[in-house]
Amino acid sequence: MKLSFPLLFSLLPILSAAPTLDKAKTFGNPDAPITIELFSDFQCPSCRMLHITLLPSIMRDYVLPGKAYLVYKEYPLPQHNHSREAAAYACAAARVGKYEQVADALFQNQPAWAENGKVFETVSTALTPAEQKKVQALARDPGILDEVQQDVQQGQSQGVNQTPTMLIIHGTKRYPVAGVPNYSLLRSILDGLAK
C-alpha cells in the first residue's frame, strides 16, 4: 500500500490529461479487437452517404456482434457554414443520451438544413420538449464547443484530412480509410484484423 499510493498519485496528471471519451458517442464492446474512429462532418454529402448506406452494415456485422467498437468523432470542415453548429448540437444531444437519434435526423435532413440553416429545428425533431431546452442550452456551453474542437485536433494530429475518414485501430496499428469505401473491400480488412 505504501508503494501504490505514490504510484497512483504520480499517475493522476496522466489520467487527467487523457482525452475524455463520451460514452454516448460510442457503440459496441470497448474490448473488441478493432476500434473504428469515425471522423465525420454533418454537412458533408459523403458523410451522409456513409451514415445512411454503409454504417448500418458495419453496425450489424461488426459492432453489434462485438467485433468492433465504434467511436464517433466530430470533424466539421471550415467550408461548411453550419457543420460546427450541427456538431455542437449532436455533442449536446449525447449528454442526454440522444446522439444517434440526432445524428440520424441531421444526416437524413442534411440537404434541407444545409440550405436553410435551420439546424436546431432539425435536431429538435429527435428530442422531447424537455430535452430540446437542455440541448439548446448545452450547445452553447464552452465545454461542448471544446469537445468538438478536441475531436478536430485529434483528427488533425492523426492525419485526417478529409471526411468521412474511418481510422481502423488494431493494437498499435492505425489504418485510415477515407471516403465511402466498397463494403466488400472494407470487410476484407475488418475480417482480416478480427481473426
Next chain:
Amino acid sequence: MVFGYAAYTKLSQPWALFAISVDAYHILPEWAVTVVARGLPWLELALAVLIVLGPWRRTTSVAASTLLLVFFGMMVRAYLRGEQIDCGCFGPGEAISPLTLVRDGALLAVSGFLTWDAFQHSRRPARSFQSQYSSY
C-alpha cells in the same frame, strides 16, 4: 528508391486498404481492382530492383514511365472531376491535391528524361577497345 518505398508502404498493410484507394478512382471493375491491388505493389518492387541493378535499362525505364503516366493521368482526371479521394501513391491517408500532382508530375518528368537518355545511349554504343585503337 521511389518505387521501392511505394511498394513497401502498400505491402506492409492489408491489401484491401490499397484496393479501396484504387476503387475510389471509379475506373476499374471490382475484379480488376483486386488484381491491381494485389499485383501492382509487386510490380513496383520488381521495377525498383531492376532499376537499381541496371539490366534492361530501356525496358525498365519505359515500364516505369508508362506506370507513372497512368498514375498521373488518373490523378489529374480525379482532381479535375472534383473527387476528394486518396491518391494511394504511398499508402492511405494522402488526398489528391495540387501538391501530390506536382510531385507525381515531377517524378514523371524525371522518368521521361531517363527513358529518353536510355534510348540516346543505346543509339551511340560505346566503341570497343579494339575499334577505338584500331586507327593507331
